Amino acid sequence: MRAELRVGLACLTELRMSSGAGSGMCLLLGATGVGKTLLVKRLQTILPRWALSSRDGKGDLGDPPLTRPTVGTNLTDIVAQKKITIRELGGCMGPIWSSYYGNCHSLLFMVDASNPTQLSASCVQLLGLLSAEELAEASVLILFNKMYVSESDLPCYMTIEEMKSLIRLPDLIACAKQNITTVEISARKGTGLSDVLRWLQDTHRTNG
Numbered sequence: 001m002r003a004e005l006r007v008g009l010a011c012l013t014e015l016r017m018s019s020g021a022g023s024g025m026c027l028l029l030g031a032t033g034v035g036k037t038l039l040v041k042r043l044q045t046i047l048p049r050w051a052l053s054s055r056d057g058k059g060d061l062g063d064p065p066l067t068r069p070t071v072g073t074n075l076t077d078i079v080a081q082k083k084i085t086i087r088e089l090g091g092c093m094g095p096i097w098s099s100y101y102g103n104c105h106s107l108l109f110m111v112d113a114s115n116p117t118q119l120s121a122s123c124v125q126l127l128g129l130l131s132a133e134e135l136a137e138a139s140v141l142i143l144f145n146k147m148y149v150s151e152s153d154l155p156c157y158m159t160i161e162e163m164k165s166l167i168r169l170p171d172l173i174a175c176a177k178q179n180i181t182t183v184e185i186s187a188r189k190g191t192g193l194s195d196v197l198r199w200l201q202d203t204h205r206t207n208g
């Protein structure tokens with residue numbers, strides 16, 4: 001095995017071990033390009049003012065920073081009363097998402113609300129997650145991202161109600177073992193991000 005590859009694998013293993021126990025672990029999953037990396041960057045930006053002021057985190061966020069497709073995993077610590085470690089797994093890692101289910105207290109599952117053609121694939125992914133034994137105890141927040149909130153975000157071709165009904169979300173919520181909440185956000189514009197932080201804080205208050 002090449003030396004660089006060995007070092008890379010060793011670092012990965014160390015990261016996986018050090019980030020599990022003792023911290024609230026939150027998995028952030030969703031298809032490629034739905035906006036997971038941008039969400040994490042935005043949460044980091046609004047966190048200081050959200051924590052200091054009225055917990056609304058509003059304000060102009062400016063142009064979104066550039067993101068690249070995540071090939072692998074990104075770990076980010078968010079301190080909202082407790083330390084919460086958000087682990088984003090790239091959409092292209094879908095076939096091995098399940099190796100990261102252990103130690104997970106909460107799950108953020110993101111859907112691109114502006115891309116109806118991806119909806120059925122996202123629904124299949126969500127069903128797989130909800131039926132995974134290791135995630136049975138996790139609280140789940142489904143994020144409908146890229147919601148059309150102003151001229152500057154993308155138009156959504158379906159209403160949120162149509163999307164929820166297409167993936168039979170009410171039935172999923174009724175049958176799932178997990179506690180499931182939904183939120184509409186725009187990582188680009190910043191709408192709904194304070195709701196995400198509030199959910200993370202409440203969900204990790206008692207565990208992790």
Ligand SMILES: Nc1nc2c(ncn2[C@@H]2O[C@H](COP(=O)(O)OP(=O)(O)OP(=O)(O)O)[C@@H](O)[C@H]2O)c(=O)[nH]1
Nearest residue numbers: 032033034035036037038067069070091146187188
């Ligand atoms: N209009 C709009 N674009 C967004 C929004 N959120 C993310 N994007 C854009 O969508 C593209 C993909 O975003 P990423 O955050 O890299 O997507 P990802 O889910 O991390 O993708 P993978 O890492 O490949 O799984 C980028 O160009 C983002 O700027 C949003 O709320 N509105």
Ligand SMILES: [Mg+2]
Nearest residue numbers: 036037069070
């Ligand atoms: Mg990413």
